Amino acid sequence: MKGLACFVFLLGLASAGAQELIVNRSAGVESLTRNEARLYLTMRLKHWPDGTEVRLFVLPDNDALHQHFVNAILGLYPYQLRRVWDRQIFTGTGQAPILVNSREEMLRRVASTPGGLGYTDGLVSNPAVHTIEVQ
Amino acid sequence: MRRYLRLAIVLPLAMGSLSASALDLFEERLRIHGFASQAVVDTSDNQYFGDSTGTSFDFTELGLNASYRFTPRILLSSQVLVRRAGDMYDGTPSIDYALADITASSTSEARFGARLGRIKNPLGLYNETRDVPFTRPGIFLPQVIYYDKVRNLVLSSDGVMFFGETYGEAGTLSLNLGVGQPIIDDNAEWTYLGDDFEGRLEPRDPTWIANLWIASPTERLRAGLGVVASSLSYDAFESSFLESGSIGFINTILSLQYNDEQWTLSAEYSRMPLEWKEFGPVFPFSKQTTEGYYLQGAYRPRPNLELSLRYEEGFADRNDRDGSRSSALTGGLTPPFDFYSKIWTAGLRWDVKPNLMLRFEYQRHAGTFALSIRENPDPSDLVKHWDAFAASISVRF
Numbered sequence: 001m002k003g004l005a006c007f008v009f010l011l012g013l014a015s016a017g018a019q020e021l022i023v024n025r026s027a028g029v030e031s032l033t034r035n036e037a038r039l040y041l042t043m044r045l046k047h048w049p050d051g052t053e054v055r056l057f058v059l060p061d062n063d064a065l066h067q068h069f070v071n072a073i074l075g076l077y078p079y080q081l082r083r084v085w086d087r088q089i090f091t092g093t094g095q096a097p098i099l100v101n102s103r104e105e106m107l108r109r110v111a112s113t114p115g116g117l118g119y120t121d122g123l124v125s126n127p128a129v130h131t132i133e134v135q
Numbered sequence: 136m137r138r139y140l141r142l143a144i145v146l147p148l149a150m151g152s153l154s155a156s157a158l159d160l161f162e163e164r165l166r167i168h169g170f171a172s173q174a175v176v177d178t179s180d181n182q183y184f185g186d187s188t189g190t191s192f193d194f195t196e197l198g199l200n201a202s203y204r205f206t207p208r209i210l211l212s213s214q215v216l217v218r219r220a221g222d223m224y225d226g227t228p229s230i231d232y233a234l235a236d237i238t239a240s241s242t243s244e245a246r247f248g249a250r251l252g253r254i255k256n257p258l259g260l261y262n263e264t265r266d267v268p269f270t271r272p273g274i275f276l277p278q279v280i281y282y283d284k285v286r287n288l289v290l291s292s293d294g295v296m297f298f299g300e301t302y303g304e305a306g307t308l309s310l311n312l313g314v315g316q317p318i319i320d321d322n323a324e325w326t327y328l329g330d331d332f333e334g335r336l337e338p339r340d341p342t343w344i345a346n347l348w349i350a351s352p353t354e355r356l357r358a359g360l361g362v363v364a365s366s367l368s369y370d371a372f373e374s375s376f377l378e379s380g381s382i383g384f385i386n387t388i389l390s391l392q393y394n395d396e397q398w399t400l401s402a403e404y405s406r407m408p409l410e411w412k413e414f415g416p417v418f419p420f421s422k423q424t425t426e427g428y429y430l431q432g433a434y435r436p437r438p439n440l441e442l443s444l445r446y447e448e449g450f451a452d453r454n455d456r457d458g459s460r461s462s463a464l465t466g467g468l469t470p471p472f473d474f475y476s477k478i479w480t481a482g483l484r485w486d487v488k489p490n491l492m493l494r495f496e497y498q499r500h501a502g503t504f505a506l507s508i509r510e511n512p513d514p515s516d517l518v519k520h521w522d523a524f525a526a527s528i529s530v531r532f
Contacts, residue, residue, distance in 0.1 A: 036243045039302060045242075060489050077394070084354075087270070090200065091232065092212030092233075093212075098159065098163055
């Protein structure tokens with residue numbers, strides 16, 4: 001099982017670039033610390049430094065890119081993120097991220113939404129989208 | 136029975152055919168979510184969530200919530216809950232929460248604000264979302280901490296809750312402090328007075344809630360301390376056997392959880408001193424300290440499959456763990472094993488899709504303290520050693 005997971009992971013690396021956070025250009029953000037990235041993805045931080053509302057887009061919990069991204073960039077597991085979001089959704093203390101069904105839709109929504117935040121594993125050539133460095 | 140069966144099958148399917156995502160309206164500022172769950176429970180003896188010795192379908196949960204974000208700082212939200220749980224809850228819709236969540240300040244170092252309205256009480260790992268099957272550690276919560284026979288006393292309150300969090304390299308520290316009027320129902324009277332007497336049980340003083348959580352940056356390790364203090368007054372009618380009295384309690388819950396890719400280990404401990412005052416000569420109890428604890432291990436061979444094992448013990452009075460003195464106070468009418476519960480639980484969770492979950496569970500009980508007196512009114516019918524099988528199907532959007 002581990003070998004298979006490793007193989008799939010390597011295949012993922014070979015077929016595309018590393019997973020990266022992407023934001024709508026209007027947010028004016030170039031880089032984030034890992035802690036900040038976690039705060040935005042757990043939806044505890046709901047606005048960018050300039051006050052624009054964060055609009056977070058995610059792929060389904062069982063999507064391979066989602067699982068790789070959550071682990072590689074945030075150091076979390078998908079079930080942990082789900083738990084945090086569910087606590088917010090079902091206690092009325094927060095909202096869930098907006099679900100998209102494909103990488104193309106993710107890119108399109110982040111590009112067209114002010115304050116948009118998402119992730120990708122390929123090169124981004126859309127001028128409305130910035131790739132963010134997570135340190 | 137047939138009607139329930141139909142409900143059990145049709146409802147989840149109907150919801151499952153909806154989109155997996157939430158309903159998003161008004162540029163995704165208005166979000167609507169929901170869940171539906173149906174369980175079947177079968178016990179060897181005793182009644183647990185319905186007439187379970189003859190297989191019960193009386194455990195149904197439906198929730199529908201809406202939230203509207205005005206600005207990043209202001210959120211309005213509410214959830215309606217329909218819950219059928221044996222003789223304890225008949226499925227009358229209730230407002231689970233309805234609140235305004237206001238963030239006063241939010242940076243990458245800290246966040247604080249307040250919530251106003253009907254607020255779910257953040258106690259232990261699960262109280263806030265105890266009715267959402269997807270967030271529970273099993274079909275049944277660890278009863279010795281999250282009693283279903285009297286859930287409403289700590290479920291929610293109408294009032295205000297202040298919250299604050301700090302984020303650092305070492306992790307997250309968060310604090311909630313709240314005060315309000317508890318929401319109580321008939322089950323409180325059954326649980327704390329042993330019957331539905333001629334009289335009214337009402338909140339006497341405001342309920343106070345405080346809780347503190349510390350977590351490592353990736354929430355690998357979480358530890359929490361929660362305290363809730365409340366009191367109820369009983370207003371006896373003339374026809375009542377009891378005199379007008381009051382009940383006071385302070386519940387403290389300690390929680391610890393470890394998370395990694397494949398394992399989640401959870402342990403919680405609760406202690407609750409309870410005092411009955413002025414109920415008259417007929418009422419047998421004056422002071423007890425209820426205690427409960429459990430340890431649960433969950434293993435995920437795949438992200439969508441979870442196997443779990445839990446052991447829990449709970450006592451009506453920690454100074455009388457075999458129940459002999461409490462039993463003697465009832466003149467032997469209630470057997471000693473009705474004052475404790477020791478439960479082994481083995482469970483399987485399968486998330487077929489992100490919005491569809493199946494669960495199977497087996498429990499081996501020694502003692503009947505976790506049971507509702509309302510469902511088991513005659514103590515001479517109680518059986519000390521009993522088994523429970525349960526399965527559930529749950530959907531969400």
